[in-house]
Amino acid sequence: MSWSNIPHMRLQFVVVCAAVGLALAGCAAPGAEPSPTDPSASPTPSATASPTPTPESLTIVECEVMLPIDQARAIFAEDTEFLGERPPTESGGWFPLAEIDSTLADAAQAKACTWGVPNSDGVFTIHAVEVTAEQRSSLEAALADEGFTDVSTGTATSFEKSGETEVSPIAATHLFSGPLWIMANSNDLSTTGAVANAALEAHRTANPTLGL
Numbered sequence: 001m002s003w004s005n006i007p008h009m010r011l012q013f014v015v016v017c018a019a020v021g022l023a024l025a026g027c028a029a030p031g032a033e034p035s036p037t038d039p040s041a042s043p044t045p046s047a048t049a050s051p052t053p054t055p056e057s058l059t060i061v062e063c064e065v066m067l068p069i070d071q072a073r074a075i076f077a078e079d080t081e082f083l084g085e086r087p088p089t090e091s092g093g094w095f096p097l098a099e100i101d102s103t104l105a106d107a108a109q110a111k112a113c114t115w116g117v118p119n120s121d122g123v124f125t126i127h128a129v130e131v132t133a134e135q136r137s138s139l140e141a142a143l144a145d146e147g148f149t150d151v152s153t154g155t156a157t158s159f160e161k162s163g164e165t166e167v168s169p170i171a172a173t174h175l176f177s178g179p180l181w182i183m184a185n186s187n188d189l190s191t192t193g194a195v196a197n198a199a200l201e202a203h204r205t206a207n208p209t210l211g212l
Helices: 003-025 069-075 098-106 133-145 189-206
Strands: 081-086 110-116 123-130 149-153 156-164 169-177 180-186
Touching: 069 081, 069 189, 098 123, 098 133, 123 189, 133 149, 133 156, 133 169, 133 180, 156 189, 169 189, 180 189
Parallel strands: none
Antiparallel strands: 081 110, 110 123, 123 180, 149 156, 156 169, 169 180
16 A cells, blocks of 8 residues: 555545444434424313302292192092192191291292182191201201101101190191102191102102202
8 A cells, every 4th residue: 555545545534434423413312302293292281170060949839730639639538629829928837836937938939738628627738848958957856856756768858746736636747858848737647648748749750850
């Protein structure tokens, strides 16, 4: 090899090394930031909070839906008639209690209905009332203190009591289920229990999502 070729060989060596260096530099180093087109760099959309559902309100049905006349006659007497609706606060029941009066006066909604045999003393009444949890608790405690017997069946709690006046026997049934309070008054528990349960079933039909 002649000495004249040595500079040329050194130049080739430098060029090859430079090319190798550029090739290595072109490889992405670990941990490199993603390019703008990388899907992982897109912002994650924030979750949208679901609106809080509004509780369904109680529907108090009309008197003659609460207890159709055919059903009233089957329970009470063949000559029974619907005698009309009256102000709920007009009567606090045949076993008066201060808690009954105050609840009827403050109720968000209520109906008082009367059935009976015309021109006789044979009558019965039904109150259907929307109550708060506090009102229901107060009523239940007052009825228990007054000597009403209570029985729970499914979602409903029943309080019943019978007695005698100077004129005739009296009886009352109170049914509670959720925000619904039903009070039935008559002369015997067989009547008050039957009409109160009929009124409860009518309200269950009218309020299928409330779990009455």
